[in-house]
Amino acid sequence: MARVTVEDCIDKVENRFELVLLASHRARMISNGSPLTVDRDNDKNPVVALREVAEETVSPEDLKEDLIHSLQKYVEVDEPEAEAVPMVPNASSRGGTEVNTVDDSAVEFDRMSEEDLLRGLEGLVPPERKDDI
Numbered sequence: 001m002a003r004v005t006v007e008d009c010i011d012k013v014e015n016r017f018e019l020v021l022l023a024s025h026r027a028r029m030i031s032n033g034s035p036l037t038v039d040r041d042n043d044k045n046p047v048v049a050l051r052e053v054a055e056e057t058v059s060p061e062d063l064k065e066d067l068i069h070s071l072q073k074y075v076e077v078d079e080p081e082a083e084a085v086p087m088v089p090n091a092s093s094r095g096g097t098e099v100n101t102v103d104d105s106a107v108e109f110d111r112m113s114e115e116d117l118l119r120g121l122e123g124l125v126p127p128e129r130k131d132d133i
Contacts, residue, residue, distance in 0.1 A: 012056060
Protein backbone atom coordinates (compact mmCIF):
# COMPACT_ATOMS: atom_id res chain seq x y z
CA MET A 1 0.00 0.00 0.00
CA ALA A 2 1.76 3.12 -1.20
CA ARG A 3 -0.62 5.62 0.33
CA VAL A 4 -3.05 5.31 3.17
CA THR A 5 -6.15 7.48 3.31
CA VAL A 6 -8.90 8.03 5.81
CA GLU A 7 -11.25 6.17 3.47
CA ASP A 8 -9.05 3.06 3.83
CA CYS A 9 -9.51 3.18 7.61
CA ILE A 10 -13.02 4.57 8.02
CA ASP A 11 -14.67 1.16 7.60
CA LYS A 12 -12.57 -0.16 10.51
CA VAL A 13 -13.06 2.88 12.78
CA GLU A 14 -16.29 4.71 11.95
CA ASN A 15 -15.53 8.01 13.65
CA ARG A 16 -12.77 10.06 12.00
CA PHE A 17 -11.86 11.75 15.27
CA GLU A 18 -11.56 8.43 17.06
CA LEU A 19 -9.39 7.21 14.18
CA VAL A 20 -7.03 10.14 14.73
CA LEU A 21 -6.84 9.41 18.45
CA LEU A 22 -6.18 5.70 17.93
CA ALA A 23 -3.61 6.23 15.17
CA SER A 24 -1.74 8.86 17.17
CA HIS A 25 -1.71 6.56 20.19
CA ARG A 26 -0.38 3.70 18.06
CA ALA A 27 2.27 6.03 16.57
CA ARG A 28 3.41 6.90 20.10
CA MET A 29 3.54 3.21 20.94
CA ILE A 30 5.73 2.61 17.88
CA SER A 31 7.99 5.51 18.95
CA ASN A 32 8.37 3.87 22.35
CA GLY A 33 9.53 0.60 20.81
CA SER A 34 6.38 -1.40 20.18
CA PRO A 35 6.92 -3.96 17.40
CA LEU A 36 5.54 -3.15 13.95
CA THR A 37 2.90 -5.39 12.38
CA VAL A 38 3.45 -4.14 8.78
CA ASP A 39 6.56 -3.27 6.79
CA ARG A 40 7.75 0.29 7.38
CA ASP A 41 8.51 1.07 3.69
CA ASN A 42 10.35 4.23 4.76
CA ASP A 43 7.12 5.65 6.26
CA LYS A 44 6.87 7.69 9.41
CA ASN A 45 5.17 6.35 12.54
CA PRO A 46 1.72 7.97 11.98
CA VAL A 47 1.54 6.53 8.46
CA VAL A 48 2.60 3.10 9.72
CA ALA A 49 -0.09 3.31 12.42
CA LEU A 50 -2.76 4.17 9.83
CA ARG A 51 -1.58 1.33 7.60
CA GLU A 52 -1.83 -1.08 10.53
CA VAL A 53 -5.43 0.02 11.14
CA ALA A 54 -6.31 -0.18 7.43
CA GLU A 55 -4.80 -3.66 7.01
CA GLU A 56 -6.40 -4.79 10.31
CA THR A 57 -3.13 -6.01 11.80
CA VAL A 58 -4.02 -4.20 15.04
CA SER A 59 -7.44 -4.22 16.68
CA PRO A 60 -9.10 -0.80 17.07
CA GLU A 61 -10.85 -2.08 20.21
CA ASP A 62 -7.53 -3.07 21.77
CA LEU A 63 -6.02 0.30 20.83
CA LYS A 64 -9.00 2.09 22.37
CA GLU A 65 -8.70 0.13 25.64
CA ASP A 66 -4.95 0.79 25.75
CA LEU A 67 -5.51 4.50 25.07
CA ILE A 68 -8.08 4.77 27.86
CA HIS A 69 -5.79 2.88 30.24
CA SER A 70 -2.85 5.17 29.38
CA LEU A 71 -4.92 8.28 30.15
CA GLN A 72 -6.20 7.10 33.52
CA LYS A 73 -4.63 8.81 36.50
CA TYR A 74 -6.36 6.86 39.26
CA VAL A 75 -7.39 3.26 39.17
CA GLU A 76 -10.04 2.42 41.72
CA VAL A 77 -9.38 -0.79 43.58
CA ASP A 78 -12.32 -2.50 45.21
CA GLU A 79 -11.27 -3.32 48.75
CA PRO A 80 -13.54 -4.64 51.46
CA GLU A 81 -14.75 -1.91 53.77
CA ALA A 82 -13.67 -2.01 57.37
CA GLU A 83 -16.35 -2.78 59.90
CA ALA A 84 -17.87 0.25 61.59
CA VAL A 85 -16.31 0.81 64.98
CA PRO A 86 -18.25 2.90 67.50
CA MET A 87 -16.43 6.08 68.44
CA VAL A 88 -17.70 6.08 72.03
CA PRO A 89 -17.92 2.78 73.81
CA ASN A 90 -21.34 1.97 75.20
CA ALA A 91 -22.04 1.48 78.88
CA SER A 92 -22.10 -2.31 78.74
CA SER A 93 -18.54 -2.48 77.43
CA ARG A 94 -17.25 -0.12 80.13
CA GLY A 95 -19.08 -1.84 82.91
CA GLY A 96 -20.50 1.47 84.20
CA THR A 97 -23.70 3.43 83.85
CA GLU A 98 -24.88 5.21 80.73
CA VAL A 99 -23.91 8.87 80.85
CA ASN A 100 -25.44 10.61 77.81
CA THR A 101 -28.89 9.14 77.44
CA VAL A 102 -31.15 11.54 75.56
CA ASP A 103 -34.59 10.74 74.25
CA ASP A 104 -34.43 11.85 70.60
CA SER A 105 -38.01 10.83 69.81
CA ALA A 106 -39.34 14.34 70.60
CA VAL A 107 -36.94 16.12 68.22
CA GLU A 108 -38.69 17.67 65.23
CA PHE A 109 -37.11 19.25 62.18
CA ASP A 110 -38.49 22.31 60.46
CA ARG A 111 -39.95 21.49 57.08
CA MET A 112 -40.44 24.08 54.38
CA SER A 113 -42.32 23.58 51.15
CA GLU A 114 -40.83 24.62 47.86
CA GLU A 115 -43.44 27.37 47.48
CA ASP A 116 -42.54 28.80 50.89
CA LEU A 117 -38.88 28.78 49.95
CA LEU A 118 -39.55 30.59 46.66
CA ARG A 119 -41.71 33.21 48.42
CA GLY A 120 -38.91 33.77 50.92
CA LEU A 121 -36.32 34.15 48.17
CA GLU A 122 -38.50 36.58 46.24
CA GLY A 123 -38.80 38.74 49.36
CA LEU A 124 -35.03 39.15 49.64
CA VAL A 125 -33.63 42.46 48.44
CA PRO A 126 -30.15 42.46 46.91
CA PRO A 127 -27.64 44.84 48.53
CA GLU A 128 -27.15 48.19 46.87
CA ARG A 129 -24.14 48.51 44.61
CA LYS A 130 -21.61 51.16 45.37
CA ASP A 131 -20.05 52.56 42.24
CA ASP A 132 -16.60 53.92 43.00
CA ILE A 133 -16.18 55.56 39.59
